[in-house]
Amino acid sequence: MTEPPISRGFRSRKPQTEQRDRVPPGQYLTTDFPVLSAGPTPSISVDNWSFALQLGGSLLAKWNWTEFQALPQTDLKTDIHCVTKWSKLDTQWRGVSFDTLLEAAGLSEAPTEYTMLHCDGGYTTNVPVADLKDGMGMVATQYDGLPLAPSHGGPARMLVPHLYFWKSAKWVRRLRFIEKDEAGFWESLGYHIYGDPWREQRYTGD
């Protein structure tokens, strides 16, 4: 098993990187944006939307849509990799980085090492803090210069592009800090607890 050939997250790649070097093992390139969903597409008005940070069961911070849009926004161009084997290069996103959320919540650092992301529709996914901080994860509200479509997770989805795309949970509403890593929705149903596409961690036991 070789080391991941590229830097992770939001750091820019070397501009001369060959396209094929950007496609993890077992993946193929697509120019479409396939929709993968395990439930009905929720229609969430931004008037009723909020995003919260929690520590266990207690609330650390909460923003409504207007407050969230007023936070410093981050633009990101990145490649995404779905466990169903498609990869898409140079996708363009805008949103609020995990680092910005921590800062806006008045936290100098994350209170625990792990998080569980909670979404409308009962979907959850677990992501370590180390894979969110230092620009590695964000809550995205725009794709390709437009508000994120409901079918792609709008009004807001998680974006953790260096992990398989199921970790970039659609319709995200809460980030809950947890002491120990726990399996989320797909992770408790045979999918890998971490999900690194460069190590092809698709399933439990990979």
Added chain:
Amino acid sequence: MSESDLQPLDGNAAAGLLGEMFWRDMTTATGICAGCGSEGPFAEARLFASAMGSVLRCPHCDNVLLRAARTPRGVWLDMQGFRSLTFTPTPDAN
């Protein structure tokens, strides 16, 4: 008598009991949703099939009743969204 007074048997002993339930078409069962408590035929729940797995949801409250995924290591099944399932004897078709 409490449950702890019972001498447990090897799980294999459940084969007969489970066979009574799982040999038949599961969709003929009636289920109670653990989310909202409503009861209805399995077949009235809504199935969302995706490339990662399938999710059965309650038609009343959208609670996830059942999740299943097929991976190279087997089929994974979670039915904790059902409080219970009832299998009634099916009358002979003919």
